[in-house]
Amino acid sequence: MITGANGLLGQHLVKELKEAGYAILATGKGEDRLPSLGGTGTYRYSSLDIADKTAVEATMSREKPDVVIHAAAVTQLDECELDQDRCFSVNVGGTSNIIVAAENHAGHLVYLSTDFVFDGERGNYAEDDPLNPVSWYGFTKVRAETTVGAAKIPWAIVRTCLVYGNTLQGTRSNIITWVKEKLENKERIKVVSDQVRTPTYVADLAKGIRLIVGKRAQGIFHISGKDTLTPYEIALKTADFFSLDKSLIEKVDASVFSQPGKRPPRTGLLIGKARKELGFEPLGFEEGLKTMWG
Numbered sequence: 001m002i003t004g005a006n007g008l009l010g011q012h013l014v015k016e017l018k019e020a021g022y023a024i025l026a027t028g029k030g031e032d033r034l035p036s037l038g039g040t041g042t043y044r045y046s047s048l049d050i051a052d053k054t055a056v057e058a059t060m061s062r063e064k065p066d067v068v069i070h071a072a073a074v075t076q077l078d079e080c081e082l083d084q085d086r087c088f089s090v091n092v093g094g095t096s097n098i099i100v101a102a103e104n105h106a107g108h109l110v111y112l113s114t115d116f117v118f119d120g121e122r123g124n125y126a127e128d129d130p131l132n133p134v135s136w137y138g139f140t141k142v143r144a145e146t147t148v149g150a151a152k153i154p155w156a157i158v159r160t161c162l163v164y165g166n167t168l169q170g171t172r173s174n175i176i177t178w179v180k181e182k183l184e185n186k187e188r189i190k191v192v193s194d195q196v197r198t199p200t201y202v203a204d205l206a207k208g209i210r211l212i213v214g215k216r217a218q219g220i221f222h223i224s225g226k227d228t229l230t231p232y233e234i235a236l237k238t239a240d241f242f243s244l245d246k247s248l249i250e251k252v253d254a255s256v257f258s259q260p261g262k263r264p265p266r267t268g269l270l271i272g273k274a275r276k277e278l279g280f281e282p283l284g285f286e287e288g289l290k291t292m293w294g
């Protein structure tokens with residue numbers, strides 16, 4: 001069972017697991033936005049608002065899934081800052097609903113978390129580094145992680161970082177699609193050079209989660225790309241890749257933006273544990289671009 005199946009990750013997760021032969025119950029808040037997919041597995045779609053405890057219990061007791069991959073969340077940082085109650089009720093309340101139902105009806109829980117659980121003062125974070133979120137979004141993900149960590153069924157927490165790629169159907173903006181679109185329209189863009197991330201190719205993240213599901217792995221795993229880049233460097237590489245005009249990209253500091261939510265400056269995730277215990281090996285950033293858009 002997958003929550004958030006209409007999202008950027010969710011769509012790639014359904015594809016990856018269906019191709020691997022799994023029988024999938026894909027759930028999302030809205031209508032089914034998944035394209036037709038290949039593979040030997042099967043998938044069904046069911047609308048499910050995770051903030052609705054009764055609906056979560058009904059779905060889970062009916063389906064009794066071996067594994068629940070919980071990817072649904074309010075994921076936009078500024079939206080979380082501006083509507084803290086909604087963000088809390090989905091990201092924390094919704095996760096509690098999933099956990100309570102999974103404890104009764106499911107075999108294993110995989111929860112999707114973020115590099116924004118860290119304060120971004122140091123960068124290159126390992127799984128056991130101290131959590132100290134600087135945004136409401138990050139705070140809700142930490143609260144949810146704590147609840148998952150106390151679950152009475154086997155669990156895994158997957159933290160990832162700046163996911164990029166195309167949705168299989170529909171649009172969901174991410175840094176690459178944003179830079180590409182602006183430069184294609186010959187618009188000037190300001191991109192920060194004082195933040196650091198390990199951008200993650202969405203299909204690699206889906207693969208990492210498939211490895212966790214296959215091994216029923218437990219504990220916290222960092223699943224992200226292997227290159228450490230600033231958003232400014234990401235924008236330059238994107239311009240190069242699509243042969244777009246780099247002179248439209250202006251290098252700036254985060255201080256020029258007045259956004260509702262604070263971004264942690266230096267994150268980036270160390271992936272040594274996932275490499276060693278899962279055999280996870282992501283593509284480099286340019287390889288990711290080539291695979292998705294080449």
Ligand SMILES: NC(=O)c1ccc[n+]([C@@H]2O[C@H](COP(=O)([O-])OP(=O)(O)OC[C@H]3O[C@@H](n4cnc5c(N)ncnc54)[C@H](OP(=O)(O)O)[C@@H]3O)[C@@H](O)[C@H]2O)c1
Nearest residue numbers: 004006007008009028029030049050072073075114162163
């Ligand atoms: N994208 C990133 O850069 C990034 C980085 C770090 C961590 N993550 C984490 O990875 C996970 C997946 O992210 P994503 O990029 O795939 O996000 P996304 O594209 O924003 O998708 C999130 C999905 O959550 C669903 N959702 C929202 N509220 C819901 C509710 N009340 N009930 C049920 N479903 C609900 C939405 O469903 P509908 O579309 O059907 O409304 C949406 O499709 C999230 O947990 C996120 O926190 C993402």
